Amino acid sequence: MTATVSDRLLDWYDGHARDLPWRARPGAPPPDPYRVWLSEIMLQQTTVAAVKPYFETFVSRWPTVEELAAAPQEDIMAAWAGLGYYSRARNLVKCAGEVAQRGGFPMTEGELRELPGLGAYTAAAVAAIAFDRRAVVVDANVERVVARLFAIEDPLPVARKAIRAAAAEITPEKRAGDFAQAMMDLGSGICTTRDPKCLLCPLSADCRARATGDPARFPVKAPKKAKPVRQGRAYWIERENAVWLVRREGKGMLGGMRALPDDGWSARGDGLGEPPLDGDWEGAGMVRHTFTHFALELSVQVQRDATQPSGEGEWWPLDTLNEAGLPTLFTKAARLVTS
DNA sequence: AAATCGTGGTA
DNA sequence: TTACCAAGATT
Numbered sequence: 001m002t003a004t005v006s007d008r009l010l011d012w013y014d015g016h017a018r019d020l021p022w023r024a025r026p027g028a029p030p031p032d033p034y035r036v037w038l039s040e041i042m043l044q045q046t047t048v049a050a051v052k053p054y055f056e057t058f059v060s061r062w063p064t065v066e067e068l069a070a071a072p073q074e075d076i077m078a079a080w081a082g083l084g085y086y087s088r089a090r091n092l093v094k095c096a097g098e099v100a101q102r103g104g105f106p107m108t109e110g111e112l113r114e115l116p117g118l119g120a121y122t123a124a125a126v127a128a129i130a131f132d133r134r135a136v137v138v139d140a141n142v143e144r145v146v147a148r149l150f151a152i153e154d155p156l157p158v159a160r161k162a163i164r165a166a167a168a169e170i171t172p173e174k175r176a177g178d179f180a181q182a183m184m185d186l187g188s189g190i191c192t193t194r195d196p197k198c199l200l201c202p203l204s205a206d207c208r209a210r211a212t213g214d215p216a217r218f219p220v221k222a223p224k225k226a227k228p229v230r231q232g233r234a235y236w237i238e239r240e241n242a243v244w245l246v247r248r249e250g251k252g253m254l255g256g257m258r259a260l261p262d263d264g265w266s267a268r269g270d271g272l273g274e275p276p277l278d279g280d281w282e283g284a285g286m287v288r289h290t291f292t293h294f295a296l297e298l299s300v301q302v303q304r305d306a307t308q309p310s311g312e313g314e315w316w317p318l319d320t321l322n323e324a325g326l327p328t329l330f331t332k333a334a335r336l337v338t339s
Numbered sequence: 340a341a342a343t344c345g346t347g348g349t350a
Numbered sequence: 351t352t353a354c355c356a357a358g359a360t361t
Contacts, residue, residue, distance in 0.1 A: 043357040050356090084345030087359075119359045139357045172349065184357055193355070194350075224354085251360090253344070292344055328346060 004180055004207050005149070012202035013182035018189075020048065020262075021055055026178050033105040034065045036130035037095075040122045041088050048188075054083050068092075069100035073115040077256050078325025086327070090256055091117030107131045129177035136168045137180035141187025146170075146201075147219035148191060149210035155220040163219075191215075209334075229295045232265020234330065235276055236284065236302045236337045242315035244306070245274075245324060254327050258316075260334075261309065265296065275301070276309040287332045300333045 004255045014026045019239050022039035024031045038058060042051040057079060062068040068076070073093050080089035094116040099105055105126070106112055113123035124135035140145075143156070146166045152159050172179055190201045196215050198204045209215035237244035253266040264273030275281065281301035289296050308315075321334060 040357065045344090045356055045358055046346080047348070047356050082346075084347090085358085087344065091359080117359070121358060125357070137357090140355085141357070181357090188357085251344095255344090288344090293342075293345085 005170045005203060007184045008202045008206070009186065010172075010175055010178060013178055013185065015183065016189075017178075017181065018048075018185050021059075023051060023181065027175070030130050030132055030177060033126065033130040034068075035059060037065075037105060037118075037122075037126055038092075040125050041092055041117055042083065044088060044122065045085060046083065050096065051082065054080070065096050066100045067104070071098040073256075074325075078258070078323070081325035082328055082331070084328075086254060086257055087251065088117060090251070105130070108169075109133060109135045125180060127176075128180045130276065132175075132177055134171065134173050134176040135180075136171050137176075137183070138164055138167050139184065141184045141191075142167055142180075144193065144219055145183055145187050145191045145203075148209035148215050149203060149207050151218060153220060155222045155224070159219060165207070199228075218271060227290070227294050229297060230265055231297050231299070233258040233263040233299045233301055234277075234287075234333050235262065235281070236260060236300055236333070237277060237306045237309060238302070238304045238318075239306050239308075239315065241318050243318060244309055244313050245316045245323070245326075246311075246313045255328070257327050258330075259322050260300075260325065260330050262298075263314070265298070276311070277303060277306060279303055279306070284337050287329065287336060289329045289332060298329065298330070298333060300336050302337055305308065 017026045022031065022035045039051065039055055041055055061079065062071055076093055077086070077089050080086065095118070098115060107127070109123050109127040112118050112126050113120070118126070121137065121139050124137040127133040128135045128137055143163050146163050147159065150166045152162055152166070154162060183312045186201070186203070190197050194216060197216060198207070198210050204210055207215065209218045244261065245258050246261050248254050248257050252257070261274070261276040281303055284300040287298040287300060291300065318338065326334065
């Protein structure tokens with residue numbers, strides 16, 4: 001018997017696995033599918049350090065998927081505030097409802113893939129980690145590790161098919177969940193984007209990128225577009241130690257979240273919408289905030305002793321503003337006005 | 340299928 | 351300060 005790449009990786013994992021709140025020990029029975037699912041959704045494009053406090057809050061407040069499904073959507077959205085990519089929270093609510101309705105999580109990758117918020121990666125990850133099903137789990141870590149192991153020269157995203165095929169080649173039939181998590185731990189701690197620590201890597205002898213002498217060159221990536229800068233305004237409307245908050249509509253930018261009223265910068269791109277209230281506005285300063293595909297310069301306009309704007313909204317007491325569940329952009333604006 | 344969708348950490 | 355980027359999904 002010749003040891004394979006997966007054998008070497010799993011041996012390494014047995015001694016070096018990270019201890020994470022949602023994770024079982026290597027070789028141990030799989031953890032609660034609810035915790036696996038919740039952690040995987042939170043971890044999409046999000047660092048472990050950022051997820052940890054949110055995960056603890058969610059599982060202590062809603063210990064089961066049934067309890068999460070029974071919670072008001074606005075409570076869940078507020079609890080998600082600050083974590084970003086709020087469509088995940090909207091889909092979390094939908095998914096919890098479907099799962100509670102059908103009496104638990106499905107166990108196969110194909111059925112998991114049909115749930116809201118679970119794409120190719122997350123469906124495979126939950127199948128492997130929570131149900132010990134053999135699945136090819138490809139996230140950004142796996143892409144990097146595989147691109148280096150096989151020295152794949154095609155740039156991302158063109159190389160995705162080849163990387164997936166190569167990942168399938170080294171994915172074992174047994175311990176698929178441990179293998180997936182081992183690949184991610186390796187990518188996170190050893191086979192890092194910059195300055196990979198090849199001397200500590202259990203796969204260094206298998207790695208064609210290392211043989212080239214410049215493993216950090218992989219994966220090759222297509223150049224990125226520059227981010228445009230947009231301008232916009234937000235309105236701080238205050239009255240009797242309370243501020244007027246609205247709820248953003250729909251599925252777009254910050255959709256479903258509480259917010260300050262604005263001039264339409266997210267919809268129109270150029271702002272230029274009408275203020276939500278007549279009267280004189282005082283400039284409180286500028287907030288700079290960078291989103292995924294553009295940067296925003298948000299001018300914050302203030303009116304105190306204001307009358308109530310027309311349309312839907314609520315007066316929110318200033319002393320409990322941290323419980324309003326504002327996205328970080330508006331938390332910055334509030335800090336500008338109140339400090 | 341290219342564009343859209345947050346945030347905080349790191350170099 | 352800027353630039354990059356992290357357990358991607360959706361349309």
